[in-house]
Amino acid sequence: MKKLTKCAPSVLAADFSRIHEGIQLIETSGGDWVHLDVMDGSFVPEISFGAQMVRAVRSLTKLPLDVHLMIEKPENHISAFLKAGSDFITFHTEASVHSHRTIQIIKAGGAKAGISIVPSTPVSQIVELLPFVDLVLIMTVNPGYGGQSMIPECLDKVNKLAQIKEDKGFVFDISVDGGINRSSIQKAKDSGIDVFVAGSAFFGADDPGAELSYMKNC
Numbered sequence: 001m002k003k004l005t006k007c008a009p010s011v012l013a014a015d016f017s018r019i020h021e022g023i024q025l026i027e028t029s030g031g032d033w034v035h036l037d038v039m040d041g042s043f044v045p046e047i048s049f050g051a052q053m054v055r056a057v058r059s060l061t062k063l064p065l066d067v068h069l070m071i072e073k074p075e076n077h078i079s080a081f082l083k084a085g086s087d088f089i090t091f092h093t094e095a096s097v098h099s100h101r102t103i104q105i106i107k108a109g110g111a112k113a114g115i116s117i118v119p120s121t122p123v124s125q126i127v128e129l130l131p132f133v134d135l136v137l138i139m140t141v142n143p144g145y146g147g148q149s150m151i152p153e154c155l156d157k158v159n160k161l162a163q164i165k166e167d168k169g170f171v172f173d174i175s176v177d178g179g180i181n182r183s184s185i186q187k188a189k190d191s192g193i194d195v196f197v198a199g200s201a202f203f204g205a206d207d208p209g210a211e212l213s214y215m216k217n218c
């Protein structure tokens with residue numbers, strides 16, 4: 001049976017002045033999760049938005065909110081993102097000294113915990129965390145900006161993770177983020193993903209619904 005891949009359109013590429021329309025577009029196009037990229041201008045160069053935006057989006061949709069923290073010391077901000085209504089909170093192991101504790105804080109607050117790695121970080125760096133997470137987010141670009149080209153070598157990490165997941169019977173989803181579009185989606189699917197994030201490929205399309213449907217079903 002064909003495996004169903006979920007799509008999490010990234011709000012980063014939406015028009016912030018009409019965010020309710022962007023969220024509605026995700027819903028009517030068949031988006032599975034809403035991806036929210038939180039950037040602090042330190043871990044990554046840009047500043048995007050914080051927990052207030054997550055709270056606002058929470059009031060607009062019942063879709064799961066997939067919050068991706070690209071911030072230093074994420075452990076200091078988990079409670080704000082829990083209160084804002086996040087369903088998944090994913091943070092970078094490169095930004096958290098005690099990643100296991102950060103996972104515990106997220107789960108104790110009732111959300112699902114995700115761990116993410118940038119292109120230069122190997123899977124070996126998160127292997128001890130895999131029994132505890134609900135989601136692993138493999139960055140396929142260097143985080144900080146939308147609209148970049150995918151680094152295909154990062155998909156080798158998805159292969160590795162999918163193998164570990166099968167061997168050990170782990171239950172986490174594997175997601176990819178960065179440069180996912182019509183040309184790169186098939187390679188990503190072949191590597192073993194469960195979820196993909198799409199920003200510019202979705203919000204920049206003439207027909208976002210058709211684009212999402214193509215990427216999910218190809």
Ligand SMILES: O=C(CO)[C@H](O)[C@H](O)COP(=O)(O)O
Binds near residue numbers: 012144177178200
């Ligand atoms: O995490 C991100 C940037 O750091 C974005 O989610 C990601 O880049 C998606 O944007 P696009 O699909 O346009 O590449």
